[in-house]
Amino acid sequence: MQDIKNMTIREAEIRIEQLTKELDNHNYNYYVLSQPVISDLQFDMLLNELIALEKEFPSLLKPTSPSQRVGGEVTREFVKVIHKYPMMSLGNTYSETELSEFDERVRKMIPDEKIDYVAELKFDGVAIGLIYKEGVLIRAVTRGDGVQGDDVTNNVKTIKSIPLKLHGNHFPDEFEIRGEIIMHRKDFERINDDMVEIGESTYANPRNFASGTLKLQNSAEVARRKLDCFLYAIYGTSVSFKTHYETLQKAKEWGFKISENVKLCSSLQDVFNFIDHWGKKRDSLPYDIDGVVIKVNSFRQQEELGFTAKSPRWAISYKYQAESASTILNSISYQVGRTGAITPVANLEPVLLAGTTVKRASLHNADQIEKLDLREGDTVFVEKGGEIIPKVTGVDLKKRKSSHHPVEYITNCPECQTKLIRSEGEASHYCPNEDGCPPQIIGRLQHFASRKAMNIDGLGAETAELLYKEKLVNNIADIYDLTVEQIEQLERMGNKSATKLIEGINQSKAIPFERVLYAIGIRYVGDTVAKKIARHFKTMDKLMNATFEELKDAPEVGEKIAESVLVFFKNESKRKIVDRLKENGLQLTISTKGINAPLSEILIGKTIVVSGTFEKYERDELKSLIERHGGKNGSSVTGKTDYLLAGADCGPSKLEKATKLKVKVISEDEFTNMIKD
Numbered sequence: 001m002q003d004i005k006n007m008t009i010r011e012a013e014i015r016i017e018q019l020t021k022e023l024d025n026h027n028y029n030y031y032v033l034s035q036p037v038i039s040d041l042q043f044d045m046l047l048n049e050l051i052a053l054e055k056e057f058p059s060l061l062k063p064t065s066p067s068q069r070v071g072g073e074v075t076r077e078f079v080k081v082i083h084k085y086p087m088m089s090l091g092n093t094y095s096e097t098e099l100s101e102f103d104e105r106v107r108k109m110i111p112d113e114k115i116d117y118v119a120e121l122k123f124d125g126v127a128i129g130l131i132y133k134e135g136v137l138i139r140a141v142t143r144g145d146g147v148q149g150d151d152v153t154n155n156v157k158t159i160k161s162i163p164l165k166l167h168g169n170h171f172p173d174e175f176e177i178r179g180e181i182i183m184h185r186k187d188f189e190r191i192n193d194d195m196v197e198i199g200e201s202t203y204a205n206p207r208n209f210a211s212g213t214l215k216l217q218n219s220a221e222v223a224r225r226k227l228d229c230f231l232y233a234i235y236g237t238s239v240s241f242k243t244h245y246e247t248l249q250k251a252k253e254w255g256f257k258i259s260e261n262v263k264l265c266s267s268l269q270d271v272f273n274f275i276d277h278w279g280k281k282r283d284s285l286p287y288d289i290d291g292v293v294i295k296v297n298s299f300r301q302q303e304e305l306g307f308t309a310k311s312p313r314w315a316i317s318y319k320y321q322a323e324s325a326s327t328i329l330n331s332i333s334y335q336v337g338r339t340g341a342i343t344p345v346a347n348l349e350p351v352l353l354a355g356t357t358v359k360r361a362s363l364h365n366a367d368q369i370e371k372l373d374l375r376e377g378d379t380v381f382v383e384k385g386g387e388i389i390p391k392v393t394g395v396d397l398k399k400r401k402s403s404h405h406p407v408e409y410i411t412n413c414p415e416c417q418t419k420l421i422r423s424e425g426e427a428s429h430y431c432p433n434e435d436g437c438p439p440q441i442i443g444r445l446q447h448f449a450s451r452k453a454m455n456i457d458g459l460g461a462e463t464a465e466l467l468y469k470e471k472l473v474n475n476i477a478d479i480y481d482l483t484v485e486q487i488e489q490l491e492r493m494g495n496k497s498a499t500k501l502i503e504g505i506n507q508s509k510a511i512p513f514e515r516v517l518y519a520i521g522i523r524y525v526g527d528t529v530a531k532k533i534a535r536h537f538k539t540m541d542k543l544m545n546a547t548f549e550e551l552k553d554a555p556e557v558g559e560k561i562a563e564s565v566l567v568f569f570k571n572e573s574k575r576k577i578v579d580r581l582k583e584n585g586l587q588l589t590i591s592t593k594g595i596n597a598p599l600s601e602i603l604i605g606k607t608i609v610v611s612g613t614f615e616k617y618e619r620d621e622l623k624s625l626i627e628r629h630g631g632k633n634g635s636s637v638t639g640k641t642d643y644l645l646a647g648a649d650c651g652p653s654k655l656e657k658a659t660k661l662k663v664k665v666i667s668e669d670e671f672t673n674m675i676k677d
């Protein structure tokens with residue numbers, strides 16, 4: 001790499017162009033095709049080079065540069081934009097009969113012609129209109145009221161599957177493409193779990209999460225939340241294709257993410273088959289859908305059919321019934337999490353819903369109870385959409401009796417009776433009795449030992465609770481004072497499991513600093529933030545003594561996190577705990593061996609393809625481990641591949657190929673065993 005400072009502007013321009021092209025391609029391979037060619041680390045190096053060049057030569061920074069995807073722009077107020085083509089909604093149907101009626105209406109208006117339909121998934125997300133001029137994304141607008149929406153371009157630019165510049169040059173000069181911004185269930189659960197863990201309020205489902213995220217003012221936070229976008233309709237006078245299906249195929253060539261699950265149907269029966277198929281298989285998709293959209297394929301026929309006041313006559317949606325039931329709300333109880341956050345839970349008269357008996361449902365927070373105006377004894381509606389957790393969606397007011405009184409939210413902790421606090425702007429109430437409230441203490445122990453944190457073998461949730469109840473541990477540092485003799489005395493424990501637990505505890509001393517930092521449970525410090533902070537400060541000592549300003553200078557750290565870290569380390573008892581962890585030999589500095597130092601030669605000559613998401617490691621960490629143990633990373637499964645290291649959501653084509661070529665498929669645990677010395 002040439003020294004940036006000595007470059008002429010012309011040289012910089014050429015390099016920027018080259019980097020832009022490469023990065024655009026890699027984004028496309030990764031986010032649209034799901035077939036990454038280079039590692040995330042290599043990608044970041046190219047991106048950093050581009051950012052450095054643009055900083056040195058600001059006049060060369062283009063709005064379509066891949067550097068713009070990391071966000072950073074802050075939108076104080078979203079500007080309202082009038083839609084050139086109103087954003088209409090679709091008529092809904094819930095049965096085959098209603099769909100047949102739609103088909104009859106279409107055939108009546110267009111007699112004696114063959115009608116083809118296109119059946120598509122109905123993504124459960126947020127509608128977006130993207131406007132492209134000469135191949136460049138110039139604006140992204142939300143639906144709003146259908147007539148005018150909000151300009152959310154800065155935020156949308158961070159969505160990596162949306163092209164900032166189109167591929168090739170066979171696209172109309174100016175057009176609008178519409179689609180749905182969604183969040184994958186896995187990302188939703190991961191980020192929502194992190195939010196619970198770090199004490200932030202959560203969202204009820206991926207759609208709400210996506211919609212809330214799109215309206216954030218800080219686009220860097222949007223970038224972190226991993227939204228995705230499927231496109232499904234093009235509007236533009238100069239679009240000169242004959243059919244919707246063909247247009248979608250073209251849009252795919254221009255670089256848009258178009259669903260693989262679009263079916264051209266030559267009969268209504270084909271449409272029914274598509275609906276049946278996805279009705280059964282919708283849970284296997286990585287994102288939520290709430291139905292199927294059926295569109296007349298021919299644009300000429302669409303034009304003949306036209307619109308009603310609200311929706312097109314050439315399209316309709318078939319909605320899968322959200323499975324719902326009504327039952328009695330017996331009582332509301334309150335759970336205390338490890339951060340002290342209180343979560344109200346509805347205790348329901350057991351009811352059968354989507355094949356399982358539901359007895360409890362989360363109510364999130366006090367506002368939610370107020371919004372639903374819940375009263376104990378009420379008959380409530382419970383629903384289970386694509387999501388796993390059932391929710392209370394409303395009250396059957398016809399069945400309300402005068403004896404049902406509004407819920408009075410608790411004022412004291414149900415576990416330790418301390419007065420609860422609710423700070424300005426916080427959705428949840430908190431119990432401030434950190435060191436004396438049992439579920440908080442147990443929760444912290446469980447979090448510390450959990451897989452993503454110290455991953456202590458043998459120290460599951462129940463054992464953590466048992467150790468606390470038997471007064472063997474009261475905080476995370478006490479774990480390292482445990483002895484086999486103490487543990488084997490406990491109920492359900494013998495010498496063997498006690499020895500195993502102590503072994504697990506000892507092994508955890510090698511866990512890297514960033515995970516220790518996550519494990520100690522500082523509010524708002526999730527695993528990603530912990531990693532960034534650890535890399536920035538390098539040692540626990542430096543972090544413990546950092547000022548507010550120094551903390552705020554660290555990547556990903558805003559005022560809220562900085563304040564929380566400061567408060568944590570101001571606490572004398574927390575400092576003592578950290579000192580004891582240090583005395584016990586835990587890793588409290590970033591590994592001095594360097595992140596790329598070789599570890600062993602155990603994988604020499606082996607090529608491994610990594611695909612999917614994993615529990616203990618990020619995909620990139622696994623790739624780096626492969627290299628550090630002497631192996632090679634492959635991007636696709638070929639005859640030369642030795643192993644396919646498959647996580648959740650592993651690419652099905654990779655799995656298929658591995659089976660065909662008899663390549664051994666291994667799990668994360670099998671891999672970690674392989675490299676264990």
Ligand code: IVH
Pocket residue numbers: 087088089090120121122123124126127179180232233293311312315317
């Ligand atoms: S086509 C004129 N296709 O559902 C409307 N919409 O209830 C054209 N949606 O506003 C919309 N998946 O937000 C279309 N494959 C799909 C869709 C889809 C989800 C949403 C979209 C739309 C709403 C209609």
